[in-house]
Amino acid sequence: MQIITSHTNADFDALASMLAAKKLYPEAKLVFPGSQEKSMRDFFLESAFYAVDLERLRNINVEDVTMLIIVDNRNPARLGKLGEALGRPGVTVHVYDHHPAANNDVKGEFEKVEEVGATTTLMVELLRQKGVPVTPMEATIYALGIYEETGSLTFVSTTERDALAAAYLIAQGANLNILSDFLSRELTTEQISILNDLLRSAKQYDINGVNVVIAAMATPHYVPDLAVLAHKMRDMESLDALFLVVQMEDKTQIIGRCRIPQVNAGMVLEQMGGGGHPSAASASVKEMTYLQAREQLIDVLKRHIRPGKIARDVMTSPVKTIPAGSTIQQAGAAMTRFSVNVLPVMDVNRVQGFITREVVQKSLFHGLGRQKAEEFMTTGISTCSPDSPMSRVEQIMLEERQRFIPVLDNDGELVGAITRTDLLRSLHEGKLAELPEPGGAGMHAGRNVAGAMVERLPRPVRDVLGVVGEIADEAGFPVYLVGGIVRDLMLRAANLDIDIVVEGDGIVFAGMLVKKLGGRMRAHQKFGTAVVTLPDGLKLDIATARLEFYDSPAALPTVELSSIKKDLYRRDFTINTLAVRLNRSSFGELIDFFGGLRDVKERIIRVLHNLSFVEDPTRVFRALRFEQRFDFRLSKHTQNLVKTAVKMRLFTRLSGARIYAELMLMFSEAEPGSLLKRLSDNDLLKFIHPSARYTSEVELLYDHIDEALTWYRLLYLDITVEIWFVYFLAFLDRLKDPAAEDALERLSAPPRIRRRIRKARAAYRAVLYDFYRDPDMPPSSVYDRLQPLDIETILLMMAKARKDSAKKNISLYLTHLRTVRVSLTGDDLKTLGIPPGPKYKKILSRLKDAKLDGMVETPDDEIAFVRKLAEA
Known part of the structure; x- marks a missing residue:
């Protein structure tokens, strides 16, 4: 017996996906594993779709199941009784889903799992590919699934594919009036009363620096459409993270709605037996009061939410400095060489103050280039420690109007610095995270792309990257995946050129990797790089975070150790500046200092600074190569810089x-x-x-x-x-x-x-x-x-x-002709009685020509031809 099912508390996406799957598996029976949302039950009561041939769960003998087709779900806990079929001998499992991967996911012999806003989108695409016709009523159901799951195509998880699927369904006759009726209903008097109780019970919790609102209550009767109330409450109060915990009848229902990257509702409620998306999830727990469920939820949130950012998380390290005694002229040269606007002035290992580019330029204008920098530096500055909260950083920068904050360890030594750019990026990281990914959602600056890595990188590569993160943690090195592989991850393109950057000693790190995994390494001490070749042939390029400066146009660069930010800044184009953290505590976190993700999304090639082509004119060739390969275009400014490079004839200086x-x-x-x-x-x-x-x-x-x-x-x-x-x-x-x-x-x-x-x-x-x-x-x-x-x-x-x-x-x-061969050899000629000598070569050559020209075909033909030649 074939069964098509979904998840308990089924919604329209589950229903629509099941009905679409029925058209692909016509012999299968439709069976809900448990309850359905009230909006869907109302639909069955009010629409003509009541005639759908649904089988009741109680009529199904799990032992008779031979194939389980699961849609809109991979969580075995949400399969109810049907989950007993998993793992049984002779049971084939097919999975269609769009939810993020989890550790205990159902594994199927066939899986169609992709990052779209609704599973129904995947099913509609399959129907179109197979040329399966869709009736107007079916189109209406499928559209309900897509529109409900994507918030009428407004949720951040919505993709272009969802919109295209919806457009196709409208073209097939989907009834928009029915969609409006079931997706835009006013709250009932009962729902308004429950919403009022939830608002009164809501409490705000500061969990590791993140504000989370939890509303918990008990009600003697069943509350329908709790998810609708969660949406209303979140929107009314403009809440970033909201959880409703409602005890009703014999169970406690938990609904999560989140719109900040720090709180992944799906991962949180997965720990309580449920699941869903980062922005929307649910769980149902039994034998637990709402108070117990709330306390367990808080414990899970404390484990899930990383502590709020501290200075260490946003500072730049290492910091370029100048020693006390340096002249203004030397300070200016260092600023130009390292592309910085502020330099701390050091006396041995102690910060004496800092000098800015503005002060240096004015001093040079007044002819003070030989004066010591310390004579004009800013002193009496405020500092912070690596563990200082961001509130302290903001206070120094905003209230004390100090644009550059040295970060000192317990011994008073400089370990980093925070600039205005660092602070702005930290404050607006959440907004940057809302930029949609090309062709889909879920991969943004400040967001985690571990799920995308699981989907798009081969298992051996993922395993190696996991080990890289473990070794980095043991060594105390921050480590990153960088370069084209990250860019192509965003573009959903294949690329297995693995480039690793270490904020530490890259060669030492490469040695640790070889010791752990085997293989061999080839080090380049001058550049702090190494190539590791693993036993299976997989290669990793390991580099120490470094910066480059050019002593003259088109010259080869001089290299110095630096931070990941400076390392990425030395690259050719913004699309190649993306990085992914590999350390275990933040594995998969996307780093985007220079707007690379935006340019990937907008398909633009953009240089990082105006002298990029002056420093390295070969970047022009690479720009045009990337432009054609990815079907991108040069930004207007970059195109103008190309014209300038040509006008200056910089390419004549290239070797x-x-x-x-x-x-x-x-x-x-x-x-x-x-x-x-x-x-x-x-x-x-x-x-x-x-x-x-x-x-x-x-x-x-x-x-x-x-x-x-x-x-x-x-x-x-x-x-x-x-x-x-x-x-x-x-x-x-x-x-x-x-x-x-x-x-x-x-x-x-x-x-x-x-x-x-x-x-x-x-x-x-x-x-x-x-x-x-x-x-x-x-x-x-x-x-x-x-x-x-x-x-x-x-x-x-x-x-x-x-x-x-x-x-x-x-x-x-x-x-x-190139594969034509004669069968006779010199030994054969000798056997035929032809005396050895130089004529062997001539005979075999004539024989080869005859075979090429079709004059001989079989070995007997060859013998006859050779004898005739010998007799001539």
Whole structure:
């Protein structure tokens, strides 16, 4: 027997998902595992949908269940009696859900679990994919599920997919009047009375610095639609975290509604046997009074809510300083080098004061560059400790008007600093967290992305990252996942280039990782980095948090140890500045200092500062590469900075090897032709060679290469192609030989590549000429011309070939001629009585040509052919 079910206290999302699942599993029976919300019961009473074939739970023998299809739920505790079927031999489980993952989730042989606002959205998408028709009444039910679960598409968990599913249902005839009737009902007199009692019983609790309101009461009769009252109360009082605890009849119902990242209602109520989303969850407990339930809830909240932020959580560390005795001129140089606006002045290990950029600039204007910085520094400053509450930090900065706060340990030594930017980011982190994720919800600055990591990273990678966090805790190092893997996590794109940054000694940390997991490491002491290769081949790049400064435009950077914030600031674009904490206490917390998540959402490439391209002009090539790869666009300001870099001819200062490396990466992208056009649009080709152009002929050649590569892939041959080399050959194709040599010289191309290109250019021109001159060339001659060439040259020839006869020759070679072999060997010739000697080579060559040309086929044919040659 197949059963479709959901969760106790079922809502419209559960009902709609069950009904949609019935269309995918027509033999299954619909069974609610327990009670339903009053709004849904009213719907059954008032609508024509009472005729739905629902089976009563009491009529189901769990032992007869062979398949359990669970929708809108993975919590076994919410399956009621049907949960007994889990784990039984012969029972298959299919799961469709949208709730965040939990430790005790039901595991199914098939699972469709994705981050959308409603499970009904997933089901509607499946129906559309399979071409299953939807009636107007069904569309109405499905729309009720989506609209109720997403707050009529207004909850932060709502995604674009929910809106598209709703639009599709409206197009299928969903009745909006019915939706309005059941989703916008006024409170009854009884509900108003209960709401009044809840408001009177509400108490505010300060739990680890977070205000949580709990309303607890008992009522002798059942209270319907308690969730509706929770919404009303939260909105009336503008509450960030609200829990209702109501004892009724034989159970106590708990409803949670939260809109701050510090309180995850789903995780909290999961500890009490329930579950749900971070913003909305519920639980039902038996044999417990409302007072007992409230106390247990408070205990759970105390364990769940991390203490409020302290100075240690927001400070920047380590801090760049200058020693006492430094001049104003030296202070200014340090500020420019390290991109800071304030520098503490140190006497040994003690802070004497600090000097600001404004003071330095004015002092320099007045010709005081050789004066000591301490003569103009701010003294008598207030400090705080790492454990100081944020209220103390705010008091110093706002009331004492001190823009920079040194953080001192118990010994009075400087361990960090808090700036106005640090404070503003801390105060507004909650607002930053409300930015929606591209293509979905739930991954924001100040929010935890551990769930997304579970969904999108392979299990071995997640396990290794967990160990990284454990080792970091043991060593006392803050540790972060950074770079492209975090960016692509937000984009839902595959990327297993694991970059780890350690606020500590990265090489020491890498050694600890190898000791724990095995494998090997290769360290680079100069940069404080190491590459760890684990026994299974997985590689991790480990780096010490560092900053870079450039002594001159386009020079290679000088590196110094720094903080994670400075480490991220040295990166090329905001989309690459995202980081994820890996320490166990904050595993999965997203770090976004520079608005990277916003730019990912808006699909923008943006530099971090105005001198970015001056410091490293190769970033222009990377900007265009990312623009094409992700279908992003350069911000207007970034585009203007590209024009400035071109105007200043900064690319002439780059070594050829650096430009060559960027070109190889560009030619390895999915659409090199589009990238080449962008180089041309931005007037960059002239820095490779003055004669380099992107013309209609070049565009056509690149299109033909794309076609040739697609054709080749469909052959499923066993020859790997260096795709970048095909496009690189095409790039040089329009240049005359001297110009091509000049370009290779400018790019400092490796000697091996130069030799290979010279050979390819000469070969494909000569061979194509021969193919054009002799369209009926025998297969053996085709083989002789193509066999010495590499596959990249042959594919470029296929793209360049203008005549069908030439294309047929190339196709024949790749699909047939290249694998033709003769069965006879020199030993066979000796057996046939042919005296050994140089003629063996000539005979076997003639035999090979005959087989290529179809003159011989079988081994007997070969023997006869050889004997005839020997007799001649």
